[in-house]
Amino acid sequence: MGSEMRPEQLDREMIRIGKVLVTHLFVLLKTAQNYNEGHSAIQAPIANVINTAREIHRRNEEASLRLKGGYLLLGELRLKPDAAGFDAFMFLMGMMKRFFIGSINFTPAVSAGEVGAFAYLLKEIEPVPSPQTYQKIVDRMQQRMIVNIELEALSEEEAFERSDSTDIKDSKATSRRIYFQTMSAVSEVMDNAKMGQTLRLRKSKRVVQSMIDQLLAAETNLVGLTTIRCHDEYTYNHSVNVCILSLAIGQRLGLSKPKLCELGMAALFHDIGKSEIPLEVLNKPSQFTPEEWETMQKHPLLGVKKLMRLKGLDALSARIITGAFEHHLNCDCSGYPKVPCKGLSLFGRIIGIADCYDGLTSSRVYSRVPYSPDKALRFMLAKAGKAYDPVLLKLFVNCVGIYPIGTLLILNTRELAVVMENNPDPQKWNVPRVRIIADGSGNEIEGDLADLADPAGGRSVAGVLDPNQYGIDTSRYFV
Ligand SMILES: [Fe+2]
Ligand SMILES: [Fe+2]
Structure with a gap:
């Protein structure tokens, strides 16, 4: 198991094997494109994929390839293509995206029959990047009893992955996605x-x-x-x-x-x-x-x-x-x-x-x-x-917080507010940050954020209301 290897060395070793897996998969899929099912030319590529997966399992790691942030990962390790493996990388990443596949995992029990069947099955499916395409693949895999190759669909963020990923940094959107x-x-x-x-x-x-x-x-x-x-x-x-x-x-x-x-x-x-x-x-x-x-x-x-x-x-x-x-x-x-x-x-x-x-x-x-x-x-x-x-x-x-996030409050100004965030100072538990959602006359407004800790605002908590009674869905301020 290489247990005496230092973690960095192990990582480097895994990255090396990961690249080998990418190359063998590339050869396998290319061979399947060029030869009909049952042709002997496919045997060696199948064996290479299986042996590489075994090598990974022997090190107690997952033989899974995954697209993330525009990269290809083996487990959690980012594989960087080198000149020799560049074509294989681009081919495999492109293939996964076209079939809307986010990750491929080979379990330790994977058989030659399954790897071969998987390679040929992709040939029969039109590569339109959509969840339906992915579903078609999963259905066919079930029909052909391929159980030791596990797929996951492409995540939304990978499907729309752009080089400038400012959206992904939007933590509210990220929280919601997670x-x-x-x-x-x-x-x-x-x-x-x-x-x-x-x-x-x-x-x-x-x-x-x-x-x-x-x-x-x-x-x-x-x-x-x-x-x-x-x-x-x-x-x-x-x-x-x-x-x-x-x-x-x-x-x-x-x-x-x-x-x-x-x-x-x-x-x-x-x-x-x-x-x-x-x-x-x-x-x-x-x-x-x-x-x-x-x-x-x-x-x-x-x-x-x-x-x-x-x-x-x-x-x-x-x-x-x-x-x-x-x-x-x-x-x-x-x-x-x-x-x-x-x-x-x-x-x-x-x-x-x-x-x-x-x-x-x-x-x-x-x-x-x-x-x-x-x-x-x-x-x-x-x-x-x-x-x-x-x-x-x-x-x-x-x-x-004693006014937990999402609590509906009535303020001294008769305004209604939803607690968005607690004051980071535990002593100031009674002055959360809120969003004003109705004015003093009860008219719904898309109000501003207000920090009740700010004395200049002149606002304080007068009481807690039951959002159900007021027909207010407080979650909408977070989604
Ligand atoms: Fe429960
Ligand atoms: Fe329970």
């Missing part, structure tokens, strides 16, 4: 869980990583997005929110990036057991019957069962499983499932807080009428030291 990418990743995994398939978390891991980067760069935007409510996709929506809120706590705790990634994954899949709960129960608009409530309470254990199907159980899976198991247990073990309990793991305590907050402030689950953010926090603070870890809860309040 939010929806995460929702799509979690829905995919949960759909697979529902069908009892092996769960693959590669894509989810990647979106969680971009979420962490974004959170470190611009926390406010991402946390603001947790006010998004997609009523038809409650569980996915909720999962992403719990992930963001858990990460926000983890970040304030000073967890390292790899730990944050584990926490994010555990939070993202904490409710995976709900994929087993009948939709009539899950989406019931009225109160649960005692039997339905009993069914609902099974989801932590069902989640554990689902998660045992994770591809290659490892330390990460163990922590994800713990998160799923513990999130309703409460710090004092007063929750469910009823099991012998000697306290919760750190992740369980963090996810429990994020989960409860998002559950209370959204219009589904448990409380049918959502709590306003400050009411939810007060409700939870009353249980500090019992259901919730008091230190973590304090960190959480600090990070969402």
Whole structure:
């Protein structure tokens, strides 16, 4: 495994092998274009691709090629074309873009038959860069039972990649993109869980990583997005929110990036057991019957069962499983499932807080009428030291603020305002930055941002309003 190699050396070695893989793929696809399926000329190129993928797997790396920011990456390593490999690079990148393929991954089990079939399958499809083209490829791959080559579609930003990527720097747009990418990743995994398939978390891991980067760069935007409510996709929506809120706590705790990634994954899949709960129960608009409530309470254990199907159980899976198991247990073990309990793991305590907050402030689950953010926090603070870890809860309040992002306020001027950002000084918790959305007479306006900490503005918080009562969707100020 080359374990004594220093990381830089390993990276250099991986980049070298990555370039070899690109070249062999280029030769394979070219050969497939020139010879019919079954011709012996294709055998050597197929073998070369497989052997190179094996070489990568032997080093415990992923044999995946991915387009990002106009570059081709092997795993996370950027491959730079040299003069000799330039044609192969341009060909492969062009091919991926034309077929709307964002990444190609060869799993360790990939066979010669699959690699050959994949090369010929591309020949049959017209290269029009669109999601439909990509879907066609995926469908054909399914028909031909190619399961050990995994594709991902081109992301929006790659599809419209320009040399000057100022848009991508727009952090609000980036936050929103990451939010929806995460929702799509979690829905995919949960759909697979529902069908009892092996769960693959590669894509989810990647979106969680971009979420962490974004959170470190611009926390406010991402946390603001947790006010998004997609009523038809409650569980996915909720999962992403719990992930963001858990990460926000983890970040304030000073967890390292790899730990944050584990926490994010555990939070993202904490409710995976709900994929087993009948939709009539899950989406019931009225109160649960005692039997339905009993069914609902099974989801932590069902989640554990689902998660045992994770591809290659490892330390990460163990922590994800713990998160799923513990999130309703409460710090004092007063929750469910009823099991012998000697306290919760750190992740369980963090996810429990994020989960409860998002559950209370959204219009589904448990409380049918959502709590306003400050009411939810007060409700939870009353249980500090019992259901919730008091230190973590304090960190959480600090990070969402006593007027959390998205709270609808009425000001002393009778204006309505939405909290956009908390004052970075924890002492000034009562003077957030807001956007004015209605004037003193109640007329809706596209108002300015106002910093309530600025005494010259003469504005202060008079009270908190329930946005539902006023028919105001506060998320629209963040999306
Ligand atoms: Fe849950
Ligand atoms: Fe939950």
